[in-house]
Amino acid sequence: MTPVLTKRWLSPQSWRLATYEKLEGYTALRKALSGTPEQLVQLIKDSGLRGRGGAGFPAGVKWSFMPQNDDKPHYLVINADEGEPGTCKDIPLMMADPHSLIEGCIIASYAMRAHRCFIYVRGEALHPIRRLNSAVREAYEAGYLGKNILGSGFDLDITVHAGAGAYICGEETALLDSLEGRRGQPRLKPPFPASAGLYAAPTTVNNVETIASVPYIVNGGAEWFRKMGTEKSPGPKIYSISGHVEKPGQYEAPLGTTLRQLLEMAGGMKDGIPLKFWTPGGSSTPLFTAEHIDVPLDFEGAAEAGSMLGTTAVQVFNETVSVPWAVMKWTQFYKHESCGKCTPCREGTYWLTQILERMVDGRGTESDIDTLLDICDNILGRSFCALGDGATSPITSAIKYFRDEFVELCEKNRASSPELVGAS
Known part of the structure; x- marks a missing residue:
């Protein structure tokens, strides 16, 4: 397919405003400001755009949750706290084409009547943070941000906020707590961010790639967007x-x-x-x-x-990689990144790590396999947020497809332990 989201990435100084404007940059914003917020929300609904942060919730439906005609401020928050092992799409997007994210933020904020937007970036990602801050300054100087954007009467301020490197802040309510200056821990829902989010005001949290897709939809239209992908997962x-x-x-x-x-x-x-x-x-x-x-x-x-x-x-x-070893490394990550708020995740990831380390070290028994599954069953669906559920996924699926490798580790232990051989 012809590149859409990445079409500017290889252009010289693709992160500069001048390059962005040469390649259709901010044309979608002008088009969006000529319409109404309701029309934009409907356009995103019609396009079928689904959240690119993992859950896949329809973006237009999420936008429509923002209450109308209330007297509270509205906020748009961009989740750029990319911390999942293996996930590395948002950082290069912000590095190569930050203005596509900024233009998407302005359009989405206009659609939801938000006058303040925060982009929450993972703290270790220093280079993208600098690129974003530079792009935001360029947008202010060009009149795309600030008061009376392009003479439309719409005002918007964008703040780039650096986190402190906590994986839990990828969970939207933990991100909001961190943004407010508190320790990043997930909140009890309801209330949901759409009604009581940042500073207890209506808030929409979207992923970087989701919002960066918006300008292309505004320019190309819903039908064009739906020509890519599948019927239920377009784009x-x-x-x-x-x-x-x-x-x-x-x-x-x-x-x-x-x-x-x-x-x-x-x-x-x-x-x-x-x-x-x-x-x-x-x-x-x-x-x-x-x-x-x-x-x-x-x-x-x-x-x-x-x-x-x-x-x-x-x-x-x-085929050179040991499945139990890979699963152990992931589980060590989840144990380290657990915020400790709820018992199933805090204690469960600790014991999962202990057992997997013992098995990989050649000191496990076959009963450990059932213990792993039992612990996973006590975490899944019982933890406060999805971190606990995510920690169980590689373990249960690894045992499902590669149980023989876990058994083999235990048999090696049995063979090397005379007391176990005698007991059998």
């Missing part, structure tokens, strides 16, 4: 491919593209070693195997095959 998507491939990186393709097609774009498996397992949407999504190479990577296709599309962070592993 283009940035797939982040990492791991054992010849050319890892960002690949834009229509939603519904398969791993087989993505591997062709990425030059195939590295050194020709066969595929063993992979994640369709980052480490918090259930694993897929080589048998799933033709699963359409859209929201419905991934779910029907037993996983989730997530952030389309496609991590590819060849």
